[in-house]
Amino acid sequence: MRRPLIIGNWKMNTTLADATVLTTSIKNNVSDLDIDVVLCPPFVWLYPMAEILEKAPKNIHLGAQNMWFAEKGAMTGEVSPSMLKGLVKYVILGHSERRSHFQEKDDLINDKIHAAFENNLTPIVCVGEHEKMTSEKSKKGPGRPPHLEVKADIYRQLKSALEGISRENAEKLIVAYEPVWAIGTGNAATGAYAAEVIGKLRGVIAKKYGQELSERVRILYGGSVDSDNIKEFIYQPEIDGVLVGGVSLKAKEFIKICREAGGKE
Ligand code: 13P
Numbered sequence: 001m002r003r004p005l006i007i008g009n010w011k012m013n014t015t016l017a018d019a020t021v022l023t024t025s026i027k028n029n030v031s032d033l034d035i036d037v038v039l040c041p042p043f044v045w046l047y048p049m050a051e052i053l054e055k056a057p058k059n060i061h062l063g064a065q066n067m068w069f070a071e072k073g074a075m076t077g078e079v080s081p082s083m084l085k086g087l088v089k090y091v092i093l094g095h096s097e098r099r100s101h102f103q104e105k106d107d108l109i110n111d112k113i114h115a116a117f118e119n120n121l122t123p124i125v126c127v128g129e130h131e132k133m134t135s136e137k138s139k140k141g142p143g144r145p146p147h148l149e150v151k152a153d154i155y156r157q158l159k160s161a162l163e164g165i166s167r168e169n170a171e172k173l174i175v176a177y178e179p180v181w182a183i184g185t186g187n188a189a190t191g192a193y194a195a196e197v198i199g200k201l202r203g204v205i206a207k208k209y210g211q212e213l214s215e216r217v218r219i220l221y222g223g224s225v226d227s228d229n230i231k232e233f234i235y236q237p238e239i240d241g242v243l244v245g246g247v248s249l250k251a252k253e254f255i256k257i258c259r260e261a262g263g264k265e
Contacts, residue, residue, distance in 0.1 A: 002218050004035040004234070004261045005174065005241035007124065008248025009065060009092060009222075012042060018249075019045040023052045025251040026258070031057035033262030035241070038063045038090050038124075039248075043079055046087055063090030063124065066098055069108070069115035081119035091116050092243075094161065095126045096180050106160035113161055117169045124243070126222070127157040127201070128178040154197070158204045170209050175201060175219045176243040182223025184246060191232035191239070194221040198238045227256035234261045 014022065019041050030037050040063040041049050050062055064087075068078035084091060093116065094109040109125070116123040130153070154177070162170060177197055182188050189197075198219045206214035221233050222243030233239045241261060247253045259265040 002216065002240045005038065005218050005220060006035060006254075006258050006261050007038040007040060007063065007090075007092075007176075007220065007222075007241070007243045008254055009040045009095070009243060009245050010042065010249060011065070011097070011245060013249055014041065014045065016045060016048060019049060020052065022249065022251050022254075023049050026255060027053060027056045027060055029251075029255045030060060030258045030262070033059065033258060033264060035059065035258065035262045036061065037258055040065050040090070040092055046084075050087055061090060062088040063092060064088050064121075065092050065095070067091050067093075067112060067116070067121075069111040071115075081115045081121060084121060085119045088121065090122045090124055090174070092124045092126065092176075094157070096128055096130065096178055096183060100130065100180075106157060110160055110163050113165065113173070117165070117172075122172055122174060124174040124176055124220075125158075125161045126176045126178050126243070127154045127161070128180060128183075128223075129154055130180050155200065155204050158201055159208075162205070162208055167209055167213060170205065171213050171216045173217060175205075175217065176222050177201060177219065178222040178243060184224065186224050188224035188226075188229050188232070189221065191236045194233060195236040195238040202238070225257065227253040227260070230257045230260045 023039060036059050038061045053060055064084050067081055067084055068075055071080050071082050093112045098104045113123045201219055202214045205217055218240040220241045220243050221239050225242045225244045226247045233242055256265060
């Protein structure tokens, strides 16, 4: 049985005051749940949030939104794994916004995954179709836009992420299926569709490491998840949780998502 996992990716949002209120309120409302909750604030708020969570229940963790792979050096503006070690348990890698705005390629993401494991950080690796909806082709309501196919590309992204990763580390990895057409659009995938893709992603892991190991890996869905559609995803046995963007900034909604995932809403 895989333990449910709810992750909030705050992206480049919040003031220190917002972050403090958000973290405190989440900490006070999810401790009774038998799920893991990971908050990923901007780098500059990690330390103050770590202080707030110092005596927090064991099921609430911090994650970083990105990192560089080298330990130190002339990399102006970057943050290294050894700087994050001890401060966070998780790190998001290969988010579609990193892939598109910062041209991060599969090889670089694989280097970062290795560096994360070497520093005892758990990588949350994002994969997903990159194609956006054009306005004339976009459709209202949930589900995959009819003109978009799941591209073999996303299986390639995962295969590349797993390059050189040991069995011991592979089972600790967290994968998030986040199609660009669903991110920040209000047009989430349907639960059934996300479960189908996640099943195939699990198949990629099974092919390399065997069925038994693949069944221990947590694979999440992300893209326009909110407190209304969370049930779509959380009750699909194949989906182990969600990676939430916009709504993770709203304490009440995010707590509702966590409580639903913990079966206590
Ligand atoms: P939204 O929930 O805002 O669609 O963002 C999803 C995401 O990118 C989480 O990493």
